[in-house]
Amino acid sequence: MPRPKLHRRALLAGLIAAAGLPRAVPAAAPFPRRIACFDYALAETLLLLGVEPVAVMSAADWPTWTGEPPLPPGVADLGASQEPNLERLAAIRPDLILSTDYTAMVEPAAARIAPVERLSIYGAASDPLPRAREVTLALGDMLGLAHRAADAVAGVDAQMAALRDRLPPNPPPLLMVAFMDTRHARVFGRASLFGNAVEQIGLRNAYPGEVNPWGFATVGVEELAPFADAFLLSIDPAPADTWPTLARSPLWTELPFVREGRVRRLAPVLTFGAMSSAARCARLVTEALAEQAA
Structure with missing residues (x-):
């Protein structure tokens, strides 16, 4: 059974509890900003939103397979996607870990370090590009960047429309x-x-x-x-x-x-x-x- 999604309210409640803050003031809790990624597509989406991940699986191989956007030089490498370096992940102290169905097997161990959110683009019974739009907007909402996410989606669609005119x-x-x-x-x-x-x-x-x-x-x-x-x-x-x-x-x-x-x-x-x-x-x-x- 897939593990239930950790929605934003639950995520923020967990962050508040971890920080020892009273639940009476959830609005004062910060949105997560130190985010580790077990997936290239989710790391790419963070960059589209203007958020630099603190760690990414197989970060050293990013230029070989991705081309662009470049991964910022300070991003830590967590090793192979199926065998993350959990000691390094714990030392980085992320606020949030992003996972997918493909990396679900490492979620129980990762969840002992920080809250885990699973957002899958592939194998989700829908075409990847529409699903990538949904994930972009969901991440924007989760990180308090909903307007930025909507602008990013509109910007990519505008680029595609301009390319159509150049064919x-x-x-x-x-x-x-x-x-x-x-x-x-x-x-x-x-x-x-x-x-x-x-x-x-x-x-x-x-x-x-x-x-x-x-x-x-x-x-x-x-x-x-x-x-x-x-x-x-x-x-x-x-x-x-x-x-x-x-x-x-x-x-x-x-x-x-x-x-x-x-x-x-x-x-x-x-x-x-x-x-x-x-x-x-x-x-x-x-x-x-x-x-x-x-």
Whole structure:
């Protein structure tokens, strides 16, 4: 059974009790500001709200997988997402810990250090981008930043609308992938963050197949052959030998979109990100389409 959500009133009551303050003055309790994150998408959302997390899981790997926004240099690294460094977390003394369904197994131990709030974007029985909007607004309310959260959501939607106006005429369907190795790739379907992002700016995702709760299917390179008219966009990073090996592979070089030069690599975008990642994805795709049209 999922643990019940810790709503703002309960969270504030816990903070007041921990501080030894009388319950008669809950309005005087501060909103949490020292926030640790067990999830990149939630850390990204905090940054969108102008709040720097004090600690993030696998902070050292953030530049590799995220690209932007940069993680502030003072953010502590809590180690691997499934095995957090609880001693470091306790030493940091956060006011609040943000978790997801994916990191639920560490919540009981983490809850002995600070209140835990679970906010899941993926696997929540809804498309990731609408869910990311909901999480952004929920975090804004929880942190006393409701107006800032509403402005952030409106700002991202405005960016997407502006990108839609910049698209070249008659753009091709998109095949969005991330290579796992030289023979296999994750291909992102409509129910992925990338699929949601390109659809919002008026583009069509070429992949119609079933995907997992994270929005992708793992396929062999040969399974990309049916999408002859697609424009393939490969999101970095890929293993170092991927592109040199593909360049020598008849299986790859004979694919129609490869022969006709409809392949572009994109800079890293957080695959399982939130609103900032969706906007970054849409911008990079728009730029790639403009280069292709030129």
